[in-house]
Amino acid sequence: PSPSDLEDRAAEIIANEIIEEYRDEDSLLRRALRAWPIGPIIAFHKRNHKKKWFVFYVYFIAIFIFVPVGTVVIILEQILWMGLEEIVRGTL
Structure with a gap:
């Protein structure tokens, strides 16, 4: 069998x-x-999930909770990397 066939078979089994x-x-x-x-x-x-208001609720959660939390996580990640960079520069 060809590699493509093997990949398809593996994907099907999984x-x-x-x-x-x-x-x-x-x-x-x-x-x-x-x-x-x-x-x-x-x-x-x-x-x-079949109620009309559910879509608006999901968008509300996504916009007003996940976006700010994601932004904070990205900012904290950048601060952490800058701090680690300073530590590495100081020890070398």
Whole structure:
């Protein structure tokens, strides 16, 4: 078989394993999806995903929570890298 065929077969096997893992109620993947913090989010989504207000709620969360948190994380990362750079320069 060609490398492309082998890649396709490997991808199919992996996808089938993930599907079976998800279907098994006692699997580690299924238990992880029920654990905090992702479990309540998934349960909330299952209950409300067909309601009209749900889309606006998701955009509200994305815009007013995730964007500021992401910005702060990026700023902190830059500050950390600058600090590490200064430490490395000072020791060399």
